[in-house]
Amino acid sequence: MRDKFPEEFLTLPAGDVENFSEIYPFRLKRRRTCPNNGTRPEACTECRDRPYQNAGKTSYSKVKIDLLTLQLQVTDQSFSTSINGKHIPLGTAGDCYSSGDCPQGRFLINLSGTGLAVTHNTTWVTQGKNSSQRIERIQDGEIVQGWCGGLCGWCSPQTGIQLTVLS
Structure with a gap:
C-alpha cells in the first residue's frame, strides 16, 4: 500500500442480483389506494x-469500505451498474407510487460470505411526503432488505451503513 489513503472494496459474494437499491418508477392513477395488498x-x-x-435501479458487485471504521461508502459507483434511470445509493429505496402505506421501492444488502453484518445501530430514516418503510434484518444483519416509498417518499441509512465482524 503505497498510497497514503488507499481505497478498499468489499466483494459481495452474493453478487449484484442480491445487492441493489431501487426507486420504483410506477405511479398509481388513484394515489390513495394500495392495490394487490x-x-x-x-x-x-x-x-x-x-x-x-x-x-432507477442500481446493482452492486463490490462496495467501497473504510477499513478503519467498517463503514460502507454507499455513494461510490465504482463497482455498480445503474439501469432504467438514475444511480441509487446502496441501502436507499423509494417511490412515488401511493400515499397509502404501500411502499414499492426496494433495497437488498446481502453480505453472506463476507464474515460481516450490518450493525443494529444502523437505522433508516424516511423522507418525503407520506413516507413509509419496512426494514427486515435476516441472519443477524448479514442480510438487510427494505421496502420504502410514499408520494413521493424514500428511505436511506441515517448515518451510513455500519458493519461488524461476525463471531
Missing part, C-alpha cells in the same frame, strides 16, 4: 403512463 403486479394496469422521473 401491496404486492407488485407484473404489469401495472392501475398506473400512470408517465414514470417517476427520479426512478
Whole structure:
C-alpha cells in the first residue's frame, strides 16, 4: 500500500442480483389506494403512463469500505451498474407510487460470505411526503432488505451503513 489513503472494496459474494437499491418508477392513477395488498403486479394496469422521473435501479458487485471504521461508502459507483434511470445509493429505496402505506421501492444488502453484518445501530430514516418503510434484518444483519416509498417518499441509512465482524 503505497498510497497514503488507499481505497478498499468489499466483494459481495452474493453478487449484484442480491445487492441493489431501487426507486420504483410506477405511479398509481388513484394515489390513495394500495392495490394487490401491496404486492407488485407484473404489469401495472392501475398506473400512470408517465414514470417517476427520479426512478432507477442500481446493482452492486463490490462496495467501497473504510477499513478503519467498517463503514460502507454507499455513494461510490465504482463497482455498480445503474439501469432504467438514475444511480441509487446502496441501502436507499423509494417511490412515488401511493400515499397509502404501500411502499414499492426496494433495497437488498446481502453480505453472506463476507464474515460481516450490518450493525443494529444502523437505522433508516424516511423522507418525503407520506413516507413509509419496512426494514427486515435476516441472519443477524448479514442480510438487510427494505421496502420504502410514499408520494413521493424514500428511505436511506441515517448515518451510513455500519458493519461488524461476525463471531
